[in-house]
Amino acid sequence: MGSTIQVVGVVGGGQMGSGIAQLALTAGLDAILVDSDPDALSRAITSINDSITRLITKGSLSQSLGSDALRRLRCTLNLEDLQSADVIIEAIVESEVVKTKLFSELDKIAKDSAILASNTSSISITRLASATSRPCQVIGMHFMNPPPIMKLVEIVRGADTSDAVFATVKTLAERFGKTVICSQDYPGFIVNRILMPMINEAFFALYTGVATKEDIDTGMKLGTNHPMGPLQLADFIGLDVCLSIMKVLHAGLGDSKYRPCPLLVQYVDAGRLGRKRGIGVYSYNRAPEKAKPSPRL
Numbered sequence: 001m002g003s004t005i006q007v008v009g010v011v012g013g014g015q016m017g018s019g020i021a022q023l024a025l026t027a028g029l030d031a032i033l034v035d036s037d038p039d040a041l042s043r044a045i046t047s048i049n050d051s052i053t054r055l056i057t058k059g060s061l062s063q064s065l066g067s068d069a070l071r072r073l074r075c076t077l078n079l080e081d082l083q084s085a086d087v088i089i090e091a092i093v094e095s096e097v098v099k100t101k102l103f104s105e106l107d108k109i110a111k112d113s114a115i116l117a118s119n120t121s122s123i124s125i126t127r128l129a130s131a132t133s134r135p136c137q138v139i140g141m142h143f144m145n146p147p148p149i150m151k152l153v154e155i156v157r158g159a160d161t162s163d164a165v166f167a168t169v170k171t172l173a174e175r176f177g178k179t180v181i182c183s184q185d186y187p188g189f190i191v192n193r194i195l196m197p198m199i200n201e202a203f204f205a206l207y208t209g210v211a212t213k214e215d216i217d218t219g220m221k222l223g224t225n226h227p228m229g230p231l232q233l234a235d236f237i238g239l240d241v242c243l244s245i246m247k248v249l250h251a252g253l254g255d256s257k258y259r260p261c262p263l264l265v266q267y268v269d270a271g272r273l274g275r276k277r278g279i280g281v282y283s284y285n286r287a288p289e290k291a292k293p294s295p296r297l
C-alpha cells in the first residue's frame with residue numbers, strides 16, 4: 001500500500017491543510033485540496049505559492065521541482081473530487097460533530113483502498129473511524145504548526161487501525177521529511193496532553209493577576225528555554241483550537257484539572273482567536289479577517 005501513494009487529498013485549506021498540501025507537492029506527489037470556503041482556497045493557493053517561491057529563492061527547492069509542484073496542485077470546493085486520492089488527510093475545524101459527519105461522507109466517496117487520516121489535535125480517532133465502514137484504514141496523522149517547518153508527525157493508532165496502514169502512513173510522513181512518534185488513542189495524544197494544560201495554566205496565571213502577559217511569556221522563554229511563551233504560542237495555534245482541545249481533555253479524562261480557563265473561553269467568545277484574526281492575547285498589526293462563529297464540541 002505504501003509505495004502506491006501518488007495522490008494526497010487534503011480537506012480543509014486553513015493554516016494546517018495548506019501546509020500539508022504543500023508537503024505532498026514538494027515530496028513529488030499530487031495534491032487535491034478541498035475547502036468549503038472559496039476564500040480559504042484562495043488564501044491557501046497564495047500561501048503555498050509564496051512558500052514554494054521562498055524555498056526556491058533560498059535554494060532549498062529546485063526551480064523545476066517548484067514550478068512542477070504548483071502544477072500538481074488542484075483546489076476544489078467539491079468533496080467528490082477526492083475519488084482518486086490514495087490517502088485523504090482531514091484538517092477542518094476541531095469539532096467532533098463536524099469531523100464525524102465528514103468522515104462518513106469521505107467513506108462513501110473515497111476508493112476502497114484509500115486511507116482516511118485526521119490531523120485532529122485531540123479528538124478520538126477510534127470514534128471518527130466508527131463513522132466509517134473501514135475503521136482499520138482510519139488513523140491520526142497529527143502535523144505540528146506550521147507543517148512545512150515543524151519536524152514532527154504524531155501518528156495516532158485508533159483501536160482498529162491495521163499495522164499495514166500504520167506502516168504506510170509512517171512511510172508517507174518520512175517521505176515528507178518528518179520524524180514520527182506513535183501515540184495510542186487517548187485524549188490529546190502525547191504532545192497536546194502535555195502542552196495544552198501548560199497553555200491553560202498560563203491563562204489562569206494571567207486571569208488571576210499573577211503577572212502580565214509579557215512577563216508570563218518572558219518567564220517561560222528565558223526561564224525554561226522555550227522558543228515562544230505559552231500565550232504567544234496560544235495565539236499562534238488559535239485560541240479556538242486551544243479551547244477545543246481543553247474541552248476534549250476535560251471531557252475525555254474527567255479530571256477538573258483540565259477545565260478551560262474562563263479567560264480563554266471569554267477571548268474565544270469575543271472572537272479573539274489569535275494571529276489568524278489579528279487579535280488574541282496580543283494585538284497584531286494587520287486588518288483582522290472577518291470573524292466567523294466557531295462550532296462548539
Ligand SMILES: NC(=O)c1ccc[n+]([C@@H]2O[C@H](COP(=O)([O-])OP(=O)(O)OC[C@H]3O[C@@H](n4cnc5c(N)ncnc54)[C@H](O)[C@@H]3O)[C@@H](O)[C@H]2O)c1
Binds near residue numbers: 120241
Ligand atoms: N492550528 C494549529 O496549530 C494546529 C496544529 C495541529 C493540528 N491542528 C488541527 O488541524 C485542524 C485544522 O486546524 P487549522 O488551524 O488549520 O484551522 P483553520 O481554521 O485555519 O482551517 C480550517 C479550514 O477548514 C475549513 N472547513 C471547515 N469545515 C469544513 C468542511 N466541513 N469541509 C471542508 N472544509 C471545511 C474552513 O473553511 C477552514 O479553511 C484542526 O483539527 C486542528 O485541531 C491545528
